[in-house]
Amino acid sequence: DQQVKQNSPSLSVQEGRISILNCDYTNSMFDYFLWYKKYPAEGPTFLISISSIKDKNEDGRFTVFLNKSAKHLSLHIVPSQPGDSAVYFCAAIGTGGFKTIFGAGTRLFVKA
Amino acid sequence: DTGVSQDPRHKITKRGQNVTFRCDPISEHNRLYWYRQTLGQGPEFLTYFQNEAQLEKSRLLSDRFSAERPKGSFSTLEIQRTEQGDSAMYLCASSPRTSGRAGETQYFGPGTRLLVL
Numbered sequence: 158d159q160q161v162k163q164n165s166p167s168l169s170v171q172e173g174r175i176s177i178l179n180c181d182y183t184n185s186m187f188d189y190f191l192w193y194k195k196y197p198a199e200g201p202t203f204l205i206s207i208s209s210i211k212d213k214n215e216d217g218r219f220t221v222f223l224n225k226s227a228k229h230l231s232l233h234i235v236p237s238q239p240g241d242s243a244v245y246f247c248a249a250i251g252t253g254g255f256k257t258i259f260g261a262g263t264r265l266f267v268k269a
Numbered sequence: 270d271t272g273v274s275q276d277p278r279h280k281i282t283k284r285g286q287n288v289t290f291r292c293d294p295i296s297e298h299n300r301l302y303w304y305r306q307t308l309g310q311g312p313e314f315l316t317y318f319q320n321e322a323q324l325e326k327s328r329l330l331s332d333r334f335s336a337e338r339p340k341g342s343f344s345t346l347e348i349q350r351t352e353q354g355d356s357a358m359y360l361c362a363s364s365p366r367t368s369g370r371a372g373e374t375q376y377f378g379p380g381t382r383l384l385v386l
Binding site: 191258 | 273300302304309310311312313314317324325327360362374375376377378379380
């Protein structure tokens with residue numbers, strides 16, 4: 158069973174506009190959520206995270222929103238840049254655990 | 270470069286052969302993770318070490334898989350009697366000791382791509 162779901166395999170956005178990547182989860186025991194970015198031939202790179210006790214975390218152009226009642230989180234990138242083109246993974250960690258559960262990823266294309 | 274390194278980057282083997290992968294984490298990181306990633310999927314957790322102790326193993330890690338971290342530094346992942354279904358990218362990650370929460374901000378290596386013929 159997929160506990161972390163990214164239902165959009167790809168997203169295309171014009172440079173300068175907002176990119177919104179979505180993620181849904183099923184396990185209400187997750188207490189930490191993360192976004193990773195992956196370029197081809199490289200391992201994933203940590204981007205931003207949010208604790209389950211918060212609903213928003215912002216870091217520069219990147220903001221993550223968490224809606225616990227809907228079991229939904231989203232990553233906003235504003236403004237989008239061509240260098241943001243990559244695969245973005247949503248991930249979650251359970252309370253007291255070490256296991257990180259990843260979604261299948263969303264490939265973002267930012268067009269110049 | 271002081272990031273996580275993995276060796277080899279690519280491995281082609283015949284079904285039934287044994288393979289071993291190595292991961293060198295960032296030197297001050299005491300936590301080390303192995304993941305497997307297949308096409309179109311995100312990384313799947315395999316196992317986790319804190320120093321030399323293997324604290325958690327996924328059900329994905331069958332008895333053909335074994336991981337070690339003998340001195341709490343580098344780690345090896347061995348697959349015995351490889352099967353075609355083992356073909357995947359094997360990722361290693363490390364993280365520093367944190368205040369109590371595990372797993373945040375993992376630093377990934379570039380991965381070892383395994384192809385079993």
